[in-house]
Amino acid sequence: MGDVANSSIEFHPKAQQQREAPHAGGFGCTLAELRSLMELRGAEALQKVQEAYGDVGGLCRRLKTSPTEGLADNPSDLEKRRQIYGQNFIPPKQPKTFLQLVWEALQDVTLIILEVAAIVSLGLSFYAPPGEESEACGNVSAGAEDEGEAEAGWIEGAAILLSVICVVLVTAFNDWSKEKQFRGLQSRIEQEQKFTVIRNGQLLQVPVAALVVGDIAQVKYGDLLPADGVLIQGNDLKIDESSLTGESDHVRKSADKDPMLLSGTHVMEGSGRMVVTAVGVNSQTGIIFTLLGAGGEEEEKKDKKGKQQDGAMESSQTKAKKQDGAVAMEMQPLKSAEGGEMEEREKKKANVPKKEKSVLQGKLTKLAVQIGKAGLLMSAVTVIILVVYFVIETFVVDGRAWLAECTPVYVQYFVKFFIIGVTVLVVAVPEGLPLAVTISLAYSVKKMMKDNNLVRHLDACETMGNATAICSDKTGTLTTNRMTVVQSYLGDTHYKEIPAPSALTPKILDLLVHAISINSAYTTKILPPEKEGALPRQVGNKTECALLGFILDLKQDFQPVREQIPEDKLHKVYTFNSVRKSMSTVIRTPDGGFRLFSKGASEILLKKCTHILNSNGELRGFRPRDRDDMVKKVIEPMACDGLRTICIAFRDFAAMQEPDWDNENEVVGDLTCIAVVGIEDPVRPEVPEAIRKCQRAGITVRMVTGDNINTARAIAAKCGIIQPGEDFLCLEGKEFNRRIRNEKGEIEQERLDKVWPKLRVLARSSPTDKHTLVKGIIDSTSGEQRQVVAVTGDGTNDGPALKKADVGFAMGIAGTDVAKEASDIILTDDNFTSIVKAVMWGRNVYDSISKFLQFQLTVNVVAVIVAFTGACITQDSPLKAVQMLWVNLIMDTFASLALATEPPTESLLLRKPYGRDKPLISRTMMKNILGHAVYQLTIIFTLLFVGDLFFDIDSGRNAPLHAPPSEHYTIIFNTFVMMQLFNEINARKIHGERNVFHGIFSNPIFCTIVLGTFAIQIVIVQFGGKPFSCSPLSTEQWLWCLFVGVGELVWGQVIATIPTSQLKCLKEAGHGPGKDEMTDEELAEGEEEIDHAERELRRGQILWFRGLNRIQTQMEVVSTFKRSGSFQGAVRRRSSVLSQLHDWDPATLTSVNPSLPQPLVNAAFSRASLWDFLLA
DSSP: OHHHHHHGGGGSOHHHHHHOOTTGGGOSSOHHHHHHHHTOOHHHHHHHHHHHHSSHHHHHHHTTOBTTTBBOOOHHHHHHHHHHHOOSOBOOOOOOOHHHHHHHHHTOHHHHHHHHHHHHHHHHHTOOOGGGGSGGGOGGGTTOOSHHHHHTTHHHHHHHHHHHHHHHHHHHHHHHHHHHHHHHHHHHHHHHOEEEEEETTEEEEEEGGGOOTTOEEEEETTOBOOSEEEEEEEEEEEEEOHHHHOOOSOEEEBTTTBOEEOTTOEEEEEEEEEEEEEOGGGSHHHHHHHHHHHHHHHHHHHHHHHHHTTTTTHHHHHHHHHHHHHHHHHHGGGOOSSOOHHHHHHHHHTTOOOOOOOHHHHHHHHHHHHHHHHHHHHHHHHHHHHHHHHHIIIIIISOOOOOGGGHHHHHHHHHHHHHHHHHHHHHHSOTHHHHHHHHHHHHHHHHHHHTTEEESSHHHHHHGGGOOEEEEOSTTTTBOOOOEEEEEEETTEEESSOOOGGGSOHHHHHHHHHHHHHSSOTTOEEEOOSSTTSOOEEESOHHHHHHHHHHHHTTOOSHHHHHHSOGGGOOEEEOOOTTTOEEEEEEEOTTSOEEEEEEEEHHHHGGGEEEEEOTTSOEEEOOHHHHHHHIIIIIHHHHHTTEEEEEEEEEEEOTTOOOOTTOHHHHSOSEEEEEEEEEEOOBOTTHHHHHHHHHHTTOEEEEEOSSOHHHHHHHHHHHTSSOTTOOOEEEEHHHHHHHHBOTTSOBOHHHHHHHTTTEEEEESOOHHHHHHHHHHHHHOOSSSSOOOEEEEEOSGGGHHHHHHSSEEEEETTTOOHHHHHHOSEEETTOOHHHHHHHHHHHHHHHHHHHHHHHHHHHHHHHHHHHHHHHHHHHSSOSSOHHHHHHHHHIIIIIHHHHHHTOOOOGGGGGSOOOOSSSOSBOHHHHHHHHHHHHHHHHHHHHHHHHHHHHTTOOOOTTOOTTOOOOHHHHHHHHHHHHHHHHHHHHTTOOSOOSOTTTTGGGOHHHHHHHHHHHHHHHHHHHHOTGGGTOOOOOHHHHHHHHHHHHHHHHHHHHHHHSOGGGOTTOOOBOOOOSOSSOOHHHHHHHHHHHHHHHHHHHHTTOTHHHHHHHHHHHHHTTHHHHSTBOGGGTTOOOOHHHHHHHHOOHHHHHHHOTTSOHHHHHHHTSGGGHHHHHHO
């Protein structure tokens, strides 16, 4: 790592280095000094600190800060530090400009074809060949006697170009506003990310970007370090540095051995204080980011050069590729398990199998391929029929010869046919679908913010709609996380209420106050209420807050004890973690001996107790029999009341017998029990109703908690997770593992499949148990379809389960940074009801896409059949190219906006999840699509063939090339649009509901778009003239068009009356990908198949796939959350090689690939030669 970090200095902007004075701005350290200091590790770093500054205190003095009081909160001093040492901010990647987005939108192949056709049409219309007047070229100029009309041939080409410009601008604007929206969301997330620093002796929460060099920061379990620093004081501090060094083992940090703390690393255990020495682009994370940015730019330049210098420069390209490879290799160890945009590019280059597509993406991809092929076929057949018909009629039936002077006229005909064909293709391909998906997701994300769901990954929003299982934490999610001690066992007495201080002997009281005050994080406090009459504020760990509150209830105070024994006087701290399930602190006693205070889960700690305090505060023996007695009489009754039981104990060591503090089992044993307390965490009042909604919606809620089984069962019953008389399982972690593992201790899926369907409560579970359960449910093949699992978590150790789940929810208030990083959605209020809202929004996204599909496919079917049939029978499409593009705009952009922004309703929770195999287009939808298509086709063909007689107007059929627009075809166009407008109202319902107007006014966007489209249609018809091939209509004709349009609503009721069950012939469409459960090899093959499908589509020149890819990019825009700007997300980079190495051991690797030399395999797992392995 040192090598990479050293080399990275070159990438630092030189301007900043030139700014450094010998002793920058009156501070005793320059920027370069601090940067080089942070590149050292362990003993080397310690030696450098001692040589240069004496000790960490000397470094603090040079930086003009106090290790205990921190900086004075002086704005001018903070600003000066920012100017000299930089801001804690990494400049984000520049967003694409509007013009770049316009250029991207122009890359769509269908649009390019249309542009070419329009330009050819324009060119030909200005060319007047000498032979045009002669009769020899056929009836091409008949009807063009009007001089103005003959001159107007250019209008159609210009109108097509204009509509292409419209489509491009709309697409670019959508992309631009989306990017802007996400950057806004990202900056909001950044502002919400705060870190604890000491300024003026006060603990303050400041935004991560406001940290400066010289700040004294409080570091605690679960933090993600936002800057580099040197440890001043630490308690049992362990750091996960894998994101920087690729080292998977946790690194123990202490002020006297290895004091260097690096940004982007996770605190896995313990707590401490550090002085910030490097921020922003000067921190280790920033240096890597600068390196990555430079690497990316170089790569892009090389790519461009490569393209320009094809052929002759092949050898230099090879060199460039080698360099690219070296850069990629150099990056590898700098990436952790999560990705950023830069790495996405590298990952694609490395052909690493992609993550499984989301349910909706998979179905849309498949549907798109099918529709694309059908559209291409129809457009090709249309062009062929038109050309063949024209050639036969002109040269065979009329017997004309091809004259040279007639060539431009004939070419003009062929261009017109080509434009009709392309237009059929444009209408057939639903390129508005990506737009609808994006709008629907982006709209949902914005609205979900108000429902306390901060969505970090767009597709999580849609996946949540398919959730079938939720594994929820208990504390803080189902309960209020405002804990209070309500029962206690002190001095041989079980108190059902808080005892009076006089009831306890002074010795017990004093021991209890010291045990609780000292043996809890000093950052945990009870502060006075903010408003009069409110409850005192609990700051820090809620269990510890409950114990401190217990001291206050006993009319004692914890603050004087902490002042008497400050944090830096603590001799040794064993911090709480999920394995210990306890916390212990050692202090020196005045006589030179030691006293250990311990607190933790009662059943675990009582096993380590050999004595207990009696009513007089004296020690008496505590045998296993006494313990069993206590469990039965005290702990179980407390647990059955839904209380969490905590044991508080101590142990004295004589001055002569100092133990080996690293031998924890020896030290934390032979304890004396002071008290057992029962802590209540009340169930949130709204949770039982939310769980009932989940169960009604077909979602199974399971509780996974670290509490004991009786407490968990009591809370589960209060929440409604378990119902009396139901067949369910409540297991403890040990029993769960016993049931799912075979004799060798390996997990068997078959055994798991017997347990999880009935499991409702998993108590005393470790993070591994949670991960095992989630993985087991997801991998299970026992049900009809694959389960979609959501998981909630707040602790650092919940990371693996959150990542494994289909949707991971982290707690916004109680959650650690690590949990938030691993999650897809952050619950800003830590409340289970917000998860129910997420389910509702997820289902709404799915339904919105289905509504849009139902509407769009009806238009597609009708427009394609009309254009095709019209072309075959009348050698011209009744709907002109520009009109088709307008219809395309209505049904793509506007309809996607209107139908994708429908707000969700409670009724969405009354149905079961759709599941991964449920087709996008159900039989009811297929009935609606075909039913409305029949109505629309009947009307249009009636108008086409007898409309001129009905309205007593000239027929528009068989019109010559540049004939003026006819009223006949204008009526067809207008009726077609009116029918679409009213069918858009029908499309609001997809489950066969009769009342299509229900809730229409709750969606103002929908109403605005329908009325706006209607207004524009009036303008196009009445004043559109030649460009839109429209002739103004009379009031009577307008009323007829409207009457036929309203008929759509009536016809909708007729269709709803026909029972879907009777229509056995109807097929569903848009099924999900074939197999959900695939091995890695099959998944990789599947990816190849998808790539093949994409290639096939591209060959068919349908770039609707580009739209789909664009969505994926848009979904990945959220990776900016993980990337740039915010330090919380600074160094989560993906290294497939390393992450696999971390999960494997040498034996596994050898078994997978026996041909690998054993020394190389062993070497690969030692840090020193990781490079050799990667480059081998």
